[in-house]
Amino acid sequence: xxxxxxxxxxxxxxxxxxxxxxxxxxxxxxxxxxxxxxxxxxxxxxxxxxxxxxxxxxxxxxxxxxxxxxxxxxxxxxxxxxxxxxxxxxxxxxxxxxxxxxxxxxxxxxxxxxxxxxxxxxxxxxxxxxxxxxxxxxxxxxxxxxxxxxxxxxxxxxxxxxxxxxxxxxxxxxxxxxxxxxxxxxxxxxxxxxxxxxxxxxxxxxxxxxxxxxxxxxxxxxxxxxxxxxxxxxxxxxxxxxxxxxxxxxxxxxxxxxxxxxxxxxxxxxxxxxxxxxxxxxxxxxxxxxxxxxxxxxxxxxxxxxxxxxxxxxxxxxxxxxxxxxxxxxxxxxxxxxxxxxxxxxxxxxxxxxxxxxxxxxxxxxxx
Numbered sequence: 001x002x003x004x005x006x007x008x009x010x011x012x013x014x015x016x017x018x019x020x021x022x023x024x025x026x027x028x029x030x031x032x033x034x035x036x037x038x039x040x041x042x043x044x045x046x047x048x049x050x051x052x053x054x055x056x057x058x059x060x061x062x063x064x065x066x067x068x069x070x071x072x073x074x075x076x077x078x079x080x081x082x083x084x085x086x087x088x089x090x091x092x093x094x095x096x097x098x099x100x101x102x103x104x105x106x107x108x109x110x111x112x113x114x115x116x117x118x119x120x121x122x123x124x125x126x127x128x129x130x131x132x133x134x135x136x137x138x139x140x141x142x143x144x145x146x147x148x149x150x151x152x153x154x155x156x157x158x159x160x161x162x163x164x165x166x167x168x169x170x171x172x173x174x175x176x177x178x179x180x181x182x183x184x185x186x187x188x189x190x191x192x193x194x195x196x197x198x199x200x201x202x203x204x205x206x207x208x209x210x211x212x213x214x215x216x217x218x219x220x221x222x223x224x225x226x227x228x229x230x231x232x233x234x235x236x237x238x239x240x241x242x243x244x245x246x247x248x249x250x251x252x253x254x255x256x257x258x259x260x261x262x263x264x265x266x267x268x269x270x271x272x273x274x275x276x277x278x279x280x281x282x283x284x285x286x287x288x289x290x291x292x293x294x295x296x297x298x299x300x301x302x303x304x305x306x307x308x309x310x311x312x313x314x315x316x317x318x319x320x321x322x323x324x325x326x327x328x329x330x331x332x333x334x335x336x337x338x339x340x341x342x343x344x345x346x347x348x349x350x351x352x353x354x355x356x357x358x359x360x361x362x363x364x365x366x367x368x
Contacts, residue, residue, distance in 0.1 A: 007053050008139050008196040009203060016207075016214045024115035026054040029216040036218035040320040043185060043223060044360075047145035048215035049206050052184075056118035057135035057193060058111040064129045068109065071128060072102070073242070073251045073265045079104040084167040084180050086250050088242050089121060094270025095238035096245065097124055099230065101191075103167035103180055110167070110178060112140070112191070114232050138178075139199035144189035144223075146363060147211040152190055155205055159190065164364040172202065184220065186227025186360045225326060226319050228285060228357030234296060234314045235283055235328060241267075243274035244330065246283040246357060251275065278333060281311065285355040286327040286341070292350055293317050293325040294343040300329060301342045304349040310335050313343060319359060326359050327352065 004027040007013070013020075017033030029051065031039060042048055060068065065077045074087040081104050089097040098117040103110040113121045125132055143152055153160045156172050159179060167180035178193035194202050206212045221231070230236045235245055242251060253259050257272055265271075288294055298313040311331030319326045331341070335354075342349040 005054070007051055008199055009051050009053070012200055012203060013051065013214070018214075018216065021217070023217060024054055024118075026115065028054060029214075031216040031218045032214050034213065036216070036222065037320045039213060039215040039219035040222050042213045043145045043187060043215055043219060044321055045146070046211045046213070047143055047147040047151050047189075048185075048219065049203065049212050050142040050144065050215050050220055051139070051203075052142050052191070053139040053199075054115035055140050056111075056113040056115065056121060057138060057140060058113065058122070058125070059133040059135060060109045060111060060125070060129055061131050062104075062108055064109070064131070067129050068102070069255075069261065070265055071125070073255045073268070073271060074102070075252045075254050075261075076102060076109070077261070078254075081106055082166060082168050084165045084182060088247060088250055089124065090242065090265055090267040090271065091238050092266050093238070094241045094267030094274075096232075096236045096240060096242060097121065097238060098232060099236055099247075101180070101182065103178075105167075105169065110193075117232055135193075137196055138193045139196050141192045141194065141199065141203060142183050142189060143192065143206060143212070144183045144185040144187045144215075146188060148187070148189040149365070151206060151209050151211050154209065155202075162190075162365075163367045164188075173198075177202075181365065184227075184229060185223040186229070186358070186362045187223075188363050188365050222317055222320060225315055225317060225328060226321055226358075226360040227362065228328065228359065230283070230328075231315060235330070240281075240330065241274055241279055242271055243279040244281045244283065248275060280333055281330050282333045283314070283357060284329055284331055284337075285357045285359060286313065286316075286329050286343075286352040287355045288325045288327065288343070289340075289351040289353060291325065292345055294327045294345060294350070294352065298327075298343045298345060300331060300352070301344065301349060302335065302339055304342055306342075310341070321360060328357065
């Protein structure tokens with residue numbers, strides 16, 4: 001068995017009663033003594049602190065903007081300094097290698113990639129870009145929830161001026177923090193890159209506040225599901241296109257047919273065609289009509305008697321906010337959105353209602 005990577009804050013997590021599980025090669029806190037339900041609801045009501053240091057942090061020179069646009073169908077060349085953008089690394093066949101965040105700084109781009117795809121992403125990027133710095137001496141913390149700004153501004157007052165998807169460098173007690181106003185929960189919040197030797201001090205300063213609770217991977221997953229956000233290996237893969245994943249909003253007009261920099265990225269034939277003509281599948285939300293959760297792999301049908309599956313659940317579980325099960329699925333585009341579907345669970349066909357992807361109204365602070 002391979003040895004798991006350890007977070008620099010592992011002892012702090014243990015102090016707070018963390019239960020650890022292997023995830024993407026790391027020994028990760030899945031929950032604390034309070035439990036997943038309490039952590040989820042606390043994040044929705046106040047603020048949760050997540051250690052997401054397993055994610056990959058990369059630096060790429062600004063001069064590589066054109067090369068990045070060959071790999072990501074986003075507007076990277078015109079990305080302003082101190083702003084961040086969501087993007088998708090596409091494959092030659094038009095699937096998704098990974099989804100990521102790209103922040104423009106004065107002299108470089110700061111990329112945050114998924115932990116489970118970190119090695120593949122670095123290898124892929126290195127085929128097109130020479131000067132890639134893999135950041136290994138910094139932790140990544142996410143402070144999420146309606147009281148996130150109030151908590152972080154007690155330590156760094158200037159964060160109150162940030163709006164959604166701003167990304168800047170600030171100083172706290174003599175150390176440099178790379179802060180973006182973003183997250184993976186559907187709540188307002190911040191992601192903070194901090195040197196490993198100062199991460200514990202920052203985490204303790206935040207956790208000392210009544211408004212902040214430590215939150216593990218379990219609640220992170222239920223929060224992102226409620227927000228309708230994709231997870232690689234579930235809603236995203238090399239076989240699923242950005243259009244099928246219902247992420248067309250991440251591809252701006254400038255990169256589409258008729259745009260000033262249309263196409264020119266890996267898999268553009270398929271992606272641009274699907275943008276114009278539609279994709280064979282689409283991502284949807286599902287609300288099971290029974291209490292039984294429908295998890296990844298559950299096949300979906302248009303009737304209790306149908307023999308041909310029209311798709312499958314990609315993520316599913318219990319929604320603490322709704323007090324009911326929810327799921328996300330990838331289904332055939334020809335399926336009527338008003339049709340009740342049936343998921344096969346333990347040999348029984350159970351009804352599910354198609355819904356919007358987001359089960360939670362996002363609470364981002366946008367520019368006025």
